[in-house]
Amino acid sequence: MDLSTILGIVAAFGLMIMAITSGSGLTLFIDFAALTVVAGGTMGATLVHYPFREVMRAFAVSKKAFFHTEETPTETIEALIRYSNKARKEGILSLQSVVSEIRDPFFVKGVQMAVDGQEPEAMKEMLDREIEYIMERHGEGADIFVAMGTYAPAMGMIGTLIGLVQMLQTMEDPSTIGPAMAMALLTTFYGAVMANVLFIPMSGKLKNRSQSEILKKTLISEGMKSILAGENPRIMEQKLHAFVAPKFRESFFTKKKG
Amino acid sequence: MDLSTILGIVAAFGLMIMAITSGSGLTLFIDFAALTVVAGGTMGATLVHYPFREVMRAFAVSKKAFFHTEETPTETIEALIRYSNKARKEGILSLQSVVSEIRDPFFVKGVQMAVDGQEPEAMKEMLDREIEYIMERHGEGADIFVAMGTYAPAMGMIGTLIGLVQMLQTMEDPSTIGPAMAMALLTTFYGAVMANVLFIPMSGKLKNRSQSEILKKTLISEGMKSILAGENPRIMEQKLHAFVAPKFRESFFTKKKG
Amino acid sequence: MDLSTILGIVAAFGLMIMAITSGSGLTLFIDFAALTVVAGGTMGATLVHYPFREVMRAFAVSKKAFFHTEETPTETIEALIRYSNKARKEGILSLQSVVSEIRDPFFVKGVQMAVDGQEPEAMKEMLDREIEYIMERHGEGADIFVAMGTYAPAMGMIGTLIGLVQMLQTMEDPSTIGPAMAMALLTTFYGAVMANVLFIPMSGKLKNRSQSEILKKTLISEGMKSILAGENPRIMEQKLHAFVAPKFRESFFTKKKG
Amino acid sequence: MDLSTILGIVAAFGLMIMAITSGSGLTLFIDFAALTVVAGGTMGATLVHYPFREVMRAFAVSKKAFFHTEETPTETIEALIRYSNKARKEGILSLQSVVSEIRDPFFVKGVQMAVDGQEPEAMKEMLDREIEYIMERHGEGADIFVAMGTYAPAMGMIGTLIGLVQMLQTMEDPSTIGPAMAMALLTTFYGAVMANVLFIPMSGKLKNRSQSEILKKTLISEGMKSILAGENPRIMEQKLHAFVAPKFRESFFTKKKG
Amino acid sequence: MDLSTILGIVAAFGLMIMAITSGSGLTLFIDFAALTVVAGGTMGATLVHYPFREVMRAFAVSKKAFFHTEETPTETIEALIRYSNKARKEGILSLQSVVSEIRDPFFVKGVQMAVDGQEPEAMKEMLDREIEYIMERHGEGADIFVAMGTYAPAMGMIGTLIGLVQMLQTMEDPSTIGPAMAMALLTTFYGAVMANVLFIPMSGKLKNRSQSEILKKTLISEGMKSILAGENPRIMEQKLHAFVAPKFRESFFTKKKG
Secondary structure (H helix, E strand, C coil): CCHHHHHHHHHHHHHHHHHHHHHCCHHHHCCHHHHHHHHHHHHHHHHHHCCHHHHHHHHHHHHHHCCCCCCCHHHHHHHHHHHHHHHHHHCHHHHHHHHHHCCCHHHHHHHHHHHCCCCHHHHHHHHHHHHHHHHHHHHHHHHHHHHHHHHHHHHHHHHHHHHHHHHHHCCCCHHHHHHHHHHHHHHHHHHHHHHHHHHHHHHHHHHHHHHHHHHHHHHHHHHHHHHHCCCCHHHHHHHHHCCCCHHHCCCHHHHHHC | CCHHHHHHHHHHHHHHHHHHHHHCCHHHHCCHHHHHHHHHHHHHHHHHHCCHHHHHHHHHHHHHHCCCCCCCHHHHHHHHHHHHHHHHHHCHHHHHHHHHHCCCHHHHHHHHHHHCCCCHHHHHHHHHHHHHHHHHHHHHHHHHHHHHHHHHHHHHHHHHHHHHHHHHHCCCCHHHHHHHHHHHHHHHHHHHHHHHHHHHHHHHHHHHHHHHHHHHHHHHHHHHHHHHCCCCHHHHHHHHHCCCCHHHCCCHHHHHHC | CCHHHHHHHHHHHHHHHHHHHCCCCHHHHCCHHHHHHHHHHHHHHHHHHCCHHHHHHHHHHHHHHCCCCCCCHHHHHHHHHHHHHHHHHHCHHHHHHHHHHCCCHHHHHHHHHHHCCCCHHHHHHHHHHHHHHHHHHHHHHHHHHHHHHHHHHHHHHHHHHHHHHHHHHCCCCHHHHHHHHHHHHHHHHHHHHHHHHHHHHHHHHHHHHHHHHHHHHHHHHHHHHHHHCCCCHHHHHHHHHCCCCHHHCCCHHHHHHC | CCHHHHHHHHHHHHHHHHHHHCCCCHHHHCCHHHHHHHHHHHHHHHHHHCCHHHHHHHHHHHHHHCCCCCCCHHHHHHHHHHHHHHHHHHCHHHHHHHHHHCCCHHHHHHHHHHHCCCCHHHHHHHHHHHHHHHHHHHHHHHHHHHHHHHHHHHHHHHHHHHHHHHHHHCCCCHHHHHHHHHHHHHHHHHHHHHHHHHHHHHHHHHHHHHHHHHHHHHHHHHHHHHHHCCCCHHHHHHHHHCCCCHHHCCCHHHHHHC | CCHHHHHHHHHHHHHHHHHHHCCCCHHHHCCHHHHHHHHHHHHHHHHHHCCHHHHHHHHHHHHHHCCCCCCCHHHHHHHHHHHHHHHHHHCHHHHHHHHHHCCCHHHHHHHHHHHCCCCHHHHHHHHHHHHHHHHHHHHHHHHHHHHHHHHHHHHHHHHHHHHHHHHHHCCCCHHHHHHHHHHHHHHHHHHHHHHHHHHHHHHHHHHHHHHHHHHHHHHHHHHHHHHHCCCCHHHHHHHHHCCCCHHHCCCHHHHHHC
């Protein structure tokens, strides 16, 4: 669970609901027709902009903004060192037995390729090409949320214009002007909330998540190549530490001794 | 047919029409004079910005956003492998017989050049220069739609200013103010809809289409060179797989066996 | 004449005038004081931004957006081939006789340098430096129009603010409020029209024109070097065709035969 | 203390308070509910956008905009020259005694590595990697403030929309319209002040501070390498002067003589 | 004197004053409290953004937008040729006598270094580093004006919000609404004028001035190196002409003969 995303959304919506309920009933601000125009219109514009499959994939990827057990790079490095030790002691084929304990399919693929007897360079090349496609896909996902963040306020404004035109055409009874305009403003409100609490911030979080996932996969790619090449685990650790922040550079070997 | 574009436009317009008809008649929102000012003014500004021929070409290219039978790269790769096998068995001239079954003129051109006895390098160079021009032309087309997406709301605002000035000059009868202002807002409404449902999203779709078309043409260029050079079809397949996403990398040879 | 620019401006202004006259007299929208504030203020800000001479040059260059006999690159290439043939048959000095028939001063300069016995490399270097300065000057011209396109709406808003403040201070007679506010909005209207129909689109057209002029001058520079080096006209044609779009690549020699 | 930041904030807020109190009581502009919506909503959107830890770190880093004893580069260069002289006279191990007088932990780390017998190249590489991480962290901090500078006005607008919708629904008593709308505008006011007096300018100051801190750390990294390599202090000074502005290039040796 | 800057400011302000006085007294638009909020708030935000010293330096540099005797590059080139001739005839030390006639301190520094017996390469390196710092300082100055151009309208809006909130809270007497709102709009007016007539255009002019000053200093750096290396003045002139526009390339030697 990404508590920061949950917390942020709960905080932003909670404060808005507080502000609303302190001045009026919440029902004043709930209007399914208005919501449908803004959400549906945003979705429509997004489907004109992007192919259907990519939009669906973006929604699938967006779950990462909410559910994401962040492993520190340390865990990945430690796993790689353990496998390296195992491979050096019991032979590369012994890694077959660890495949079942790994959850990340990318890691599984790397270990499987090693067990299957791939050359280190060929394996690294294939894993790196995979990383490139993951990066591209993540980038597209974040772009789609940015696009939704620009279409949502535009659809909100279009909805308000529809309401305004209707109100202005039927202004005979002045007592209806206020409520009609309130209704008209609701779509602008929905568009602004969707863009600034959901779409734009989530696009940012996805970029962030992508960075940490790419880092982890890069460590796996580098590490598996090192294991397959039979490098000393300490040397491998030093190489991998070059990819991570100083606070994650505590040595596995120092720790074990301690 | 690009269902995503059609679906997006139908959804966005459908929801707007629903929102309109639930509050008033649709006729309130149809005003040909206003539509002419926004659409014509946008067209005028675009013609000052771009040469006539490029604007026409952009409209021609824009059909790709609607009608586009997406071939997966797999189909292109499989066709290339079939031609490669044929050329190796029956000689390069035998490809003359397949020209008639190919629909893509670019592919026809490549095969024809091969049959005509071009050198592999020279043929690839000519096909690649062609790809470059296609990319440039597509890019210009997408740019023109972006420009229209900025001129349309500006023309909408200009139309609204015209209506407001006229309304403000003749405010004697208060009962006409509402309808006059409603009319004035219609151009802003048209400009916002054109920009956010048509021009800007279509510019995005065109960029997307261009990418997949360029990918296909790159596969053809690489593949025909490989065929002309007499390379093994399996090696050619491996090379071509490097250009496509993992899910399109299933081997023709594995499948055939399966 | 660039019909596209003329057509675009006529269309945009024509539709606006139609929209205006269908609702009121055109005189409502003509106010020289307001026009002076917007146009003069835009000019003032532009003169603070750019040196006087560069602003004047931008206006001079802007004529290209209106008057521009577009030669296709084919004409330039054909002329170069004719001169190449002549130079090979009658000697380089024979080109003196063609100088008088060339209208483009850049082309004249190139031919004159060839006749004057310049080395091919030295001549090309001087012509290319000239091309660089032309590019820079054109780029500056387009930038000045972009700047005017941002100052004009700002000046329009400043004019409207002046009118609003004056109106709000003297609101005693309600019947004057409407017309006063109409007047105030006129400057916003002028600023929006100037920016979106003239300045921004013309900046785009100038960039476009610059590209095709630079292409032509590049062909001349490359061609004259080839002529001076005594290259075969067919080889020169092949080299020059690499710079132009496929549709302009029909060979002079094929055509002559045909 | 960074007097410029303090002075700027005091001046901007002071003038606003003056402007407010000259026309009404200050209490009119203090509304904790409104403040909570804008500040809390901005914080919420920021937490959706960035991971919790990074947001906290940005706040920690932001103290640099207020508290920052700016050492001129001259002081750092002079310290390095003193240590260089000491190391040349009394041996590199003698630097152990100066560790306690250095306040910057980065400088301590560099000196400690030198005393511990690291190779010059290896030490410089590790210090430079550290500098890179500091740069990245500072950059992220500045980015987070930029994001808050875009979310704050959006949250202000959302708050105003909530207030407007409530006001428009309950317009029966005209005397309440004014105060209700005044309340509604307060959130827009808060959002604009937060963005334009705090978040955006502080993002700028952080970038500035980062630059001068990175410069200092680069001098230390270059200098310690030079000391470890046993270079002449005068040559080291010349090298380090290449990194600083002319006014900071007065030589330590000239000054000492003077 | 930079007549273009003066003319632009006089024209823009003159037209605004004309527009104001034609509709009301000028005093309506003068309000020191409002001016203080906008100018002071802009200054405050700028001081939070940039260090105090850099802001002061930007104001000092901004004088260049007004007072700037533009020397054409021709004058600089001619001076260099004269010194080159003198150095070749009477020895490099004879340049000591011309130092007093040069006004540009950078030029003085270059000549002095030549007389002091610096190596050509070392001198050029030191002058070029100086040029780099001048470029950076100019760039920062222009950036500060761009920042002021974004803070000024924001402060104007904040001032207007303050005025609106106060007006809306005390709407009992309808006759005061107009004047109160007029006062509130004044800060928006001031912000727009400051940004669009002063700050943004002056930032542009400073960039322009910087370019021509950097060009002159580059000519001096290149020229002094050439003089110190004892190059032929004609060759030096050819080299220097490569840096300037064609119209400034008339040869000193041709002219002298003429």
